[in-house]
Amino acid sequence: MTGTNAVLHILLICVWVAATARGMDPAATPPEDRPVDAAALQLRMRYAVMKDSAAFRAEQPLILVAADGAEKTLPxxxxxxxxxxxxxxxRQFHVFPKTFQPGEAKEMEAYMAEWRTxxxxxxxxxxxxxxxxxxxxxxxxxxxxxxxxxxxxEAEAEALKKKLAAEQVxxxxxxxxxxxxxxxxxxxDEKGGVAWRGEAPLELRCAGPVEIADVQTGFWKERRADHLCAAPLALRIGPDGGIEVHGALPLETYLRGVLPAEMPASWPVEALKAQAVAARSEILAACAGKYLLExxxxxxLETCRAYAGLGGHTPGTDRAVAETAGExxxxxxxxxxxxxxACCGGWTENNDTVWSGPPNSALRALPDYPAAKRPAQAGPEAYGLAKWLSGAPPAWCASHREYRWKKVFSAAELSALVNKKYAVGQIxxxxxGGRGPGGRLRRVVIEGTKGxxxxxxxxxxxQAFGGLPSAMCIITADGVNSLPKSFTFTGGGRGHGVGMCQEGARAMAAAGLAHGAILRQYFSGVELERL
Structure with missing residues (x-):
């Protein structure tokens, strides 16, 4: 992105923020109604949120551009x-009870009219x-x-959500x-000498990439890394008072940093190509989504998808991105x-089992087996989960270290984990409380001495049980007639289990299947399309 385009990009964001502050509907303006050329799409990234300060490393001169346009060049x-x-x-907090598709304008207006009454x-x-x-x-x-x-x-929004829930909304x-x-x-500088003072926001320009030090990337565990990012970067103050680092990336450049973070670069190229297409599709489907208003x-963070930065690009993953460009x-x-x-445990899961929202016909519970080896029953729940976990035939993903797993907690250990969020006392x-067809728990009731x-x-x-590999599991207690002494979790798979099983994709590619066949194994009723 050129310096002129970068400034224009930041100015457009400022106009957007100003519009929302005046109570305008930022989504009512037509730009997102016009079709987008994915090859020209600039994805708006929030690279980091730092509490008090942020460190940057540049191998070329770094130009600071203040809010008033004043510039300062640093070596x-x-x-x-x-x-x-x-x-x-x-900020303010929107409460959303329903969504509508573009062709449902009349239904949406009737729905809104009812709420106005x-x-x-x-x-x-x-x-x-x-x-x-x-x-x-x-x-x-x-x-x-x-x-x-x-x-x-946020407290007001939560109170309204509870009020609506009582009305079955x-x-x-x-x-x-x-x-x-x-x-x-x-x-x-590194010795503490002051090189510049000014007001936020601040833009960092550089002819080369800029490394952001100590960026949080983990979700399950605290994990930090240095990230090499494309300049220019915009530094702003966020709603929690931290320094937010923002930038923009072309779709394919972003994907080159996602792929090696999501799948080992040493894996077969057809698995990498399947991952590239799946990630590209998921990125575009989620673009201008839940963070739009921010x-x-x-x-x-892994809550979006893993990202290795510009420094994480590898020849193997770059090849997979290039050979599937636009797919x-x-x-x-x-x-x-x-x-x-990571690993579906032999059967994927329905999206509406795992997340709130309506069923997605592309994300149905499917077997992770060659057609000739599929169990006759339609999934672990029909098979019987205990039998499934102990005796189902090996799936494509059976080589994963957590294809089958077991965790044993003492009652004291598990109670301590649960009580970090839920004050139930000793369990x-x-x-x-019910399972999806792929065997994942929909809900659990935890009964304790305090509630x-x-x-x-x-x-x-x-999360409630300390970060289990998956929710495809059976929970048994030792000492059912009194306070249990221990709890055993016996399960299968790693991750949510919806969509493509990455370990299964690796095994299918190793067996000679092409990336199109791999993708059709995991996503119902989809077609490959080139943008």
Missing amino acids: PGVWRVSASEVRPAR KGYSPLALTFGRRFTTAGGAVLDNRVRWVSLARCAT WAWSRPETTAPGRAAFRVT GFDFTT VLAQSGKVATTVFS KAIRP AVTVERELAIR
Whole structure:
């Protein structure tokens, strides 16, 4: 991106933030209604959030551009930006009870009219993009989210969600940045000498990439790494008062950093190509999505997808990206949402078992077997999960170290883990509350000496018990007639289990299958399309 284009990009973001601060609907402007050329798409990244300061390493001169346009050129080296007199960015919280597709305008208006009669002021916001294919067709991934209310605090939004839940209306919330943060920035060299002082925001320009030091990348565990990122970078103050580092990347450049972080570069090329297509599709389907109202598309945390930065590119993964350039999976006129996880344990899972939201026809529970070896029963739940975990025939992903796993906790150990979030006291019993066809728990009831709690959804269940490999598991207690002495979790797979099984893809590629066949194994009713 040229310096002129970078400044224009930042100015457009500032205009967007100012518009939201005036109460305008940022999604009502038509840019996202126009089809996007994916090859020209610039993904807006939030690379890092630093608490008090951020360190940068540049091998070429670093140009600081202040909010008033003043410039300061620093020599190559390591520079630290510190913030003081911080005034966090302001935000509000939208509460969304429902979404509508682009062709459902009448239904959406009727829905909003009904809420108006109840005293609410619903607002429709557009998320997602439209993309043109090489053949001239349009894949439309826009969705209209109905915002029922804009709350001043997260606590107010949570209270409204609880009120709606009591009325059998299930809602979710997302923050919107309504005014930028402010701070006094100070830039120092490695010896602490002050090179520049000024007000936030600040732009960093450089003819080469800039390394951001000590970036948080982990989700399950605290994990940090240095990330090499494309300049220019924009430094802003976020809603929590931290220094946020933002930038922009072309789609294919971003994908070159995602692929080696998601799959080992040494794996067979057809597995890497399947991962490249799945990741490209998932990125485009999620673009202008849940972070839209905060002014960016993705973070570098695993909650979006793993990202290795510009320094993580490898020849093998670059080849897979290049040989599949522009390839996506499409279904029903959209870029398909093609998620993936490490090991499915022999059977993938329905998306609506794992996450809230309607069933996605591309993300159905499917067997991870060659056709000739598939069990007759339609999944672990039909097979009988205990029998499945102990005696099902080996799947494509059977070589994964956590294809089958067991964890044993003493009652004290497990109670300590659970009570970090749920104050139930010493655990007396854990009761499963339904499973998906792929065997993943939908919910569990944890009963303790101080009360009981129902934990919903796959990720929350895994986190409640200290980070289980998956929610495809059976829980048994030792000492059922009294307070149990220990709990045993016997399970299969690693990750959420929806979509492509990465270990299964590796095995299929090693057996000679092409990336198209691998993708069709895991995603129902999809077609390869080139943008």
